[in-house]
Amino acid sequence: MSFAVAVRKQGKFVFDMPFVVQISLFFLIACLSLIIILPFLPLPNEGAVDLLARLQPPIGLGGGWGHVLGTDDLGRDILARLISSLRTSLALALGATIISAIIGTTIGILAAHFGGWVDQVVVAAVDAQASVPFIIISLTLTALFGNNLVLFIFILGLFGWERFARLSRAMTMASRGRGYVLAMNTLGFPWRRIYIRHVLPNIASTLLVTATINFPEVILLETSLSFLGLGIQPPMSSLGNMLGFGRSYLLTGWWIAVVPGLAIFLCTLSVSIIGDWARSAIGRS
Amino acid sequence: MMLFSRLFRAVVSLWLIVTLVFVALRATGDPILAIFNPDDTTQAAIDAYREQWGYTGTIFQQYLAYVVNVFRGDFGISTMSNRDAFAVVAERLPATLQLVGLSAVVMLVIGVPLGALAALNAGGRLDRLVMAGSTVGFAMPNFVLGLVLILVLSVTFHMLPSNGIGSWQHLVMPVLTIGLAKAAMYMRFVRSAVLDALKLQCVTSARARGLGEFQIFLAHVAPNALLPLVTITPLLVGAMVAAGSVVESVFGWPGVGRLIVDSVAQRDLAVLQVIIMMVAGLMIVTNLLVDLAYVRLDPRTAAAREH
Numbered sequence: 275m276s277f278a279v280a281v282r283k284q285g286k287f288v289f290d291m292p293f294v295v296q297i298s299l300f301f302l303i304a305c306l307s308l309i310i311i312l313p314f315l316p317l318p319n320e321g322a323v324d325l326l327a328r329l330q331p332p333i334g335l336g337g338g339w340g341h342v343l344g345t346d347d348l349g350r351d352i353l354a355r356l357i358s359s360l361r362t363s364l365a366l367a368l369g370a371t372i373i374s375a376i377i378g379t380t381i382g383i384l385a386a387h388f389g390g391w392v393d394q395v396v397v398a399a400v401d402a403q404a405s406v407p408f409i410i411i412s413l414t415l416t417a418l419f420g421n422n423l424v425l426f427i428f429i430l431g432l433f434g435w436e437r438f439a440r441l442s443r444a445m446t447m448a449s450r451g452r453g454y455v456l457a458m459n460t461l462g463f464p465w466r467r468i469y470i471r472h473v474l475p476n477i478a479s480t481l482l483v484t485a486t487i488n489f490p491e492v493i494l495l496e497t498s499l500s501f502l503g504l505g506i507q508p509p510m511s512s513l514g515n516m517l518g519f520g521r522s523y524l525l526t527g528w529w530i531a532v533v534p535g536l537a538i539f540l541c542t543l544s545v546s547i548i549g550d551w552a553r554s555a556i557g558r559s
Numbered sequence: 560m561m562l563f564s565r566l567f568r569a570v571v572s573l574w575l576i577v578t579l580v581f582v583a584l585r586a587t588g589d590p591i592l593a594i595f596n597p598d599d600t601t602q603a604a605i606d607a608y609r610e611q612w613g614y615t616g617t618i619f620q621q622y623l624a625y626v627v628n629v630f631r632g633d634f635g636i637s638t639m640s641n642r643d644a645f646a647v648v649a650e651r652l653p654a655t656l657q658l659v660g661l662s663a664v665v666m667l668v669i670g671v672p673l674g675a676l677a678a679l680n681a682g683g684r685l686d687r688l689v690m691a692g693s694t695v696g697f698a699m700p701n702f703v704l705g706l707v708l709i710l711v712l713s714v715t716f717h718m719l720p721s722n723g724i725g726s727w728q729h730l731v732m733p734v735l736t737i738g739l740a741k742a743a744m745y746m747r748f749v750r751s752a753v754l755d756a757l758k759l760q761c762v763t764s765a766r767a768r769g770l771g772e773f774q775i776f777l778a779h780v781a782p783n784a785l786l787p788l789v790t791i792t793p794l795l796v797g798a799m800v801a802a803g804s805v806v807e808s809v810f811g812w813p814g815v816g817r818l819i820v821d822s823v824a825q826r827d828l829a830v831l832q833v834i835i836m837m838v839a840g841l842m843i844v845t846n847l848l849v850d851l852a853y854v855r856l857d858p859r860t861a862a863a864r865e866h
Contacts, residue, residue, distance in 0.1 A: 404794075405793065405794065405797065405842060405846070406797065406839075406842065407797040407798060407800060407801035407838075408801075409801040409804060409805075410797075410800070410801060410804075410819070410835070410838060413804070413819055413820070413823045413831075414583070414823075414831065414835060416823055417822065417823040417826055417827075417828060417831050418583055418584075418586075418828070420826070490697075490698060494700050497700060497702075498700060498701070498702065498805050501702050501805070502804070502805065502808055502820050503824065504820070504823055504824065517702065517703070517706070521706065521809075524706070524709060524710060524714055525714060528710055528714070531706055532706075532707075532710070535700075535702075535703040535706060535707070536703075538700055538703060539698055539699055539700065539703055542697075542698040542699075542700070543694065543695065543698035543699075546694055546697060546698050547694060550694065
């Protein structure tokens with residue numbers, strides 16, 4: 275609850291945050307701005323091959339202003355590729371988190387509403403999902419159905435549904451005993467309206483914090499699969515497959531792998547820091 | 560009685576996994592077409608193959624044949640190497656067990672003392688340092704940590720081999736990669752388990768009786784903190800297998816993890832199903848052992864189940 279209140283008086287809110295959280299927020303906003311202004315930046319096209327400028331180091335290590343973060347084995351500008359990979363990875367992680375929040379929350383509310391065997395099936399499925407490492411499931415699905423983008427988004431969207439389902443089920447069950455739900459039910463409002471208009475806004479802040487915990491884990495899953503060559507395929511690039519290709523050039527061009535690696539690390543780190551802080555902020559209230 | 564119902568549940572879980580794998584394999588099409596090209600294979604050869612692997616008759620008969628084959632240890636032929644799929648997986652197992660076992664040691668050696676010290680020093684400088692380290696370790700992907708280690712220890716200082724298996728030097732970096740990542744996770748579990756145990760009444764009363772802090776920790780805090788830590792063991796086993804698939808690929812370690820990735824890339828379903836059943840079996844057995852250990856460690860749970 276305090277989260278929603280705090281967001282409303284934003285001015286004071288930013289200054290109340292610990293320093294690391296401020297830095298993390300600033301970093302994420304900087305990343306998002308870079309993604310948005312990418313088409314207007316004076317950078318070479320991310321796919322433009324320049325064989326005469328192969329394996330140029332970043333600026334400060336012998337490289338020039340033409341390629342700020344250096345170039346890869348085909349002479350492509352690393353900064354331009356980094357930003358477009360960042361766009362792919364962040365968009366996938368955001369989309370996947372939204373999908374899994376919708377799936378999980380719907381299942382959780384349905385389980386709480388119907389109870390009985392529906393509830394038991396959902397609880398059993400949640401327990402089973404939580405006990406099996408998700409990367410094994412996603413690798414199996416990839417092997418069975420072949421590697422394609424639609425399946426990949428579906429797999430990422432499935433990740434973490436059980437977390438949302440468990441939370442929304444518990445909180446919906448609790449709210450079914452609350453006065454406002456009982457009152458609306460007595461007045462004859464349909465359950466669907468009660469859940470969507472009244473229960474959901476009340477549990478939204480907790481679900482939002484869960485999303486900030488889910489988000490970095492989706493980034494890790496997506497980049498791991500892409501790194502293994504089983505996720506995003508060229509010509510599309512994500513941070514994971516950029517690093518996977520850069521791995522072959524550790525001796526001659528370490529920056530090709532290190533730059534996307536650092537980007538993944540900083541993104542997951544800053545979202546985790548914000549998530550941890552938001553969770554403890556909610557816990558205090 | 561307890562033992563019997565637990566065993567029954569484990570067997571049911573295993574049977575469910577076998578059935579799910581069967582359904583998944585058949586849902587993706589005729590297995591014959593995955594192996595043979597019908598244009599250049601004679602009908603006689605296809606029929607002989609169908610007969611041999613139980614692909615004849617109704618789907619229910621096929622299911623029975625499949626279950627019988629699985630319990631005989633007969634999982635089919637790997638399409639990658641044209642050898643028995645079970646043998647292909649089995650020969651990779653020692654390398655993975657070595658890796659996972661040593662990583663678990665690193666995780667415990669780092670995770671337990673640091674987590675416990677952080678909890679005893681809650682809010683202090685050490686606690687904040689441990690929590691910060693844990694956050695960083697959590698955000699660091701396995702393959703990035705692995706590459707950084709290769710860059711520093713192999714490329715720059717030429718201290719360790721970056722790829723392959725054979726000597727203890729080959730083990731250092733993969734074990735550190737998995738062990739450190741899991742230690743970062745484990746520290747948090749240990750910390751919160753110890754924090755919860757410190758809040759118990761028996762600790763307060765022991766303090767009132769004038770026991771030393773160290774004695775309180777050994778006699779009251781540690782046994783109570785052990786329970787939640789035992790509960791998460793199966794999860795950690797699964798997490799290590801998952802981490803293995805990435806880390807073994809980074810370091811060219813010829814274990815089961817890399818075999819998963821290769822068999823997915825080559826769509827070698829026979830090998831993949833062996834690995835899935837092996838991982839599932841491992842998790843089911845670990846769960847069973849944890850449940851049984853729990854009764855020993857905490858007699859209350861056994862008493863509660865009697866009612």
